[in-house]
Amino acid sequence: MDMLINGTAAPAADETWIEVTNPATGECIDRVPRGSKEEVNAAVEAADAAFGEWSKKTTRDRGLILYRAAELIRRDHKALAALLTREQGKPIRESTDEVRGCANIFEYYASIAGLPAGETVTLGKAGDCLVTRVPLGVCAAIIPWNMPVLIMGWKVGPAILAGNTLVLKPASTTPLTNLRIAGLMQEAGLPQGVLNVVTGPGETTGAALVQHPRVKKISFTGDCATGHRIREMTKDHLKVLTLELGGSDPMIVMADADIPKAIEGALRGRFYNAGQICTAVKRLYLHEKIAEEFMRLLTAKAESLTVGNGLSPGTDMGPLNSAEQLGRINSVVSETIGRDEGVIRTGGYPLTGSGYSKGFFYKPTLITDVAPDAALLTNEIFGPVLPVVTVPDLGAAIREANRSKYGLGASVWTKDISTVKRVYDEVNAGIIWVNRHLIVPPEVPFGGTNESGVGRENGSKALDSYTQSKTMYLGW
Incomplete structure (x- = not known):
């Protein structure tokens, strides 16, 4: 070539x-x-x-x-x-x-x-x-x-x-x-x-x-x-x-959201392309009324994902693109846990053994109880690791969403139009999705703040x- x-x-x-x-x-x-x-x-x-x-x-x-x-x-x-x-x-x-x-x-x-x-x-x-x-x-x-x-x-x-x-x-x-x-x-x-x-x-x-x-x-x-x-x-x-x-896109899920649809949105939004997308869901904020049930269902879905060679039938998530990417993801997760800045709900390690030994595979990972200043929330994490934060109300979710130095995309999951309007008005992002995330058709202007x-x-x-x-x- x-x-x-x-x-x-x-x-x-x-x-x-x-x-x-x-x-x-x-x-x-x-x-x-x-x-x-x-x-x-x-x-x-x-x-x-x-x-x-x-x-x-x-x-x-x-x-x-x-x-x-x-x-x-x-x-x-x-x-x-x-x-x-x-x-x-x-x-x-x-x-x-x-x-x-x-x-x-x-x-x-x-x-x-x-x-x-x-x-x-x-x-x-x-x-x-x-x-x-x-x-x-x-x-x-x-x-x-x-x-x-x-x-x-x-x-x-x-x-x-x-x-x-x-x-x-x-x-x-x-x-x-x-x-x-x-x-x-x-x-x-x-x-x-x-x-x-x-x-x-x-x-x-x-x-x-x-x-x-x-x-x-x-x-x-x-x-x-x-x-x-x-x-x-x-x-x-x-x-x-x-x-x-790049960005550190927040996904805000309110208590009135369509929960099954939001779970699928979080799953695809974080683990599509092994999380290596600038507009991937990189921070998940759950209203406290639905957080426990949401995490139970999301964890089961994440654990059911098939990780493997992208050319193999049935593969849900492929490897990271390079050994360097794998090292970065493994390092940030290890540091987060070592500093007591989060709790692993599932995953948290590279995949090794049969079928994985020569590739750059990482287990789809969910981390809860994440400290506000943890690197998982303040930096752009370019891989299949999703930090989850429970919030008491919309105001808290918006404040946390805006703590990032980035401002590429964000999504809100709700049935309340007033909630949608407030997120659109107050969250710093170039694109706000409502009840979806990640999709950018060619007709739609794309960029951040x-x-x-x-x-x-x-x-x-x-x-x-x-x-x-x-x-x-x-x-x-």
């Missing part, structure tokens, strides 16, 4: 390679080049050279290519999903959902290609103004390993529909499906140089891309510390930034972040 530059395979001779490991087995399944500053420069040059012709195409023509790419992704979805599971670890049904989700995103942006992208301003005797939206130029997208295909769609779709060219850097542990989809986009008719993929570590390849003077915009999804470094590295270049930096980042992805407004206004003043 070679790196794609300007639509062709980059030479592999004398390069250092990055091995891609199956997190369920520990085996190397492929390798990709460790891109250097020279590869980044070549990719940006290719994107810059392609920008003139691509930006002159109509949005309809660009949308048609996105639509054809969606068709090809659907044609190959089984092979793409299997590849995604092998490199990322998630169960095959989740990979299938993600691959189809990428096709949905491309179809959505193709469908809005004809929307007007400007306005006229009438100034009477002073004249008239025509305001249009024009593309920025060469953009960069840096995507994470947890949802690499979906997030590729989030960034590629609006960027190229708006007339930009793009250099994309996938995560080093999950580059393979991104490369395959880039190839399908070329098969769909995307001209050479419009989309370029460079593989390599963030500290070298990513940094070179972020600091490149010809890159006009950077869209990054990842951890908070890296987001701050990107902001610091670009402070002298006036680049447009979209930073999605506080340390969860800046900017929005998805929806028609995402096109604004890939364009700038240009005004023609007509003096009659």
Whole structure:
């Protein structure tokens, strides 16, 4: 699997390679080049050279290519999903959902290609103004390993529909499906140089891309510390930034909630993709009237989950993506228990033995009686561990929900519209779900507040972040 530059395979001779490991087995399944500053420069040059012709195409023509790419992704979805599971670890049904989700995103942006992208301003005797939206130029997208295909769609779709060219850097542990989809986009008719993929570590390849003077915009999804470094590295270049930096989403369950539905929501919201989602349920707040029964039922459901290789039939939860992720989760749980900051209700340990010895598996974990300042509540825990807190009323739940430095998503489970309105008004989050959690359709703007980042992805407004206004003043 070679790196794609300007639509062709980059030479592999004398390069250092990055091995891609199956997190369920520990085996190397492929390798990709460790891109250097020279590869980044070549990719940006290719994107810059392609920008003139691509930006002159109509949005309809660009949308048609996105639509054809969606068709090809659907044609190959089984092979793409299997590849995604092998490199990322998630169960095959989740990979299938993600691959189809990428096709949905491309179809959505193709469908809005004809929307007007400007306005006229009438100034009477002073004249008239025509305001249009024009593309920025060469953009960069840096995507994470947890949802690499979906997030590729989030960034590629609006960027190229708006007339930009793009250099994309996938995560080093999950580059393979991104490369395959880039190839399908070329098969769909995307001209050479419009989309370029460079593989390599963030500290070298990513940094070179972020600091490149010809890159006009950077869209990054990842951890908070890296987001701050990107902001610091670009402070002298006036680049447009979209930073999605994760979250610690609270789920608030009130006494009048549909309990079976809320239990399923908590289960899926925390253990989907082994909890490795920025909008996963990361803190569960239960009203004291229903807390005991809720936990009894939730514990039974969590203990019944089948953990295993994502390609095996019947697997509910796959492994963590890497040994490093497994170590982080095991460490934070051990520290929590060692400090008497919580009580394990179920789980709390890596899975070993037959079927698990070479993979990065962790038992689905519920922890109750969590101390207010425990790391489980104050940090973003990127794995299958759910801290549970009992609250006496809605006011207490809102106060606890807002104690986090993040503000990405939150959910409330209730039948009372006044409760919904209060949560919407008072909880710091970019998206509030009501009686559901986790779902983000391509039509819906997505992004957070506080340390969860800046900017929005998805929806028609995402096109604004890939364009700038240009005004023609007509003096009659």
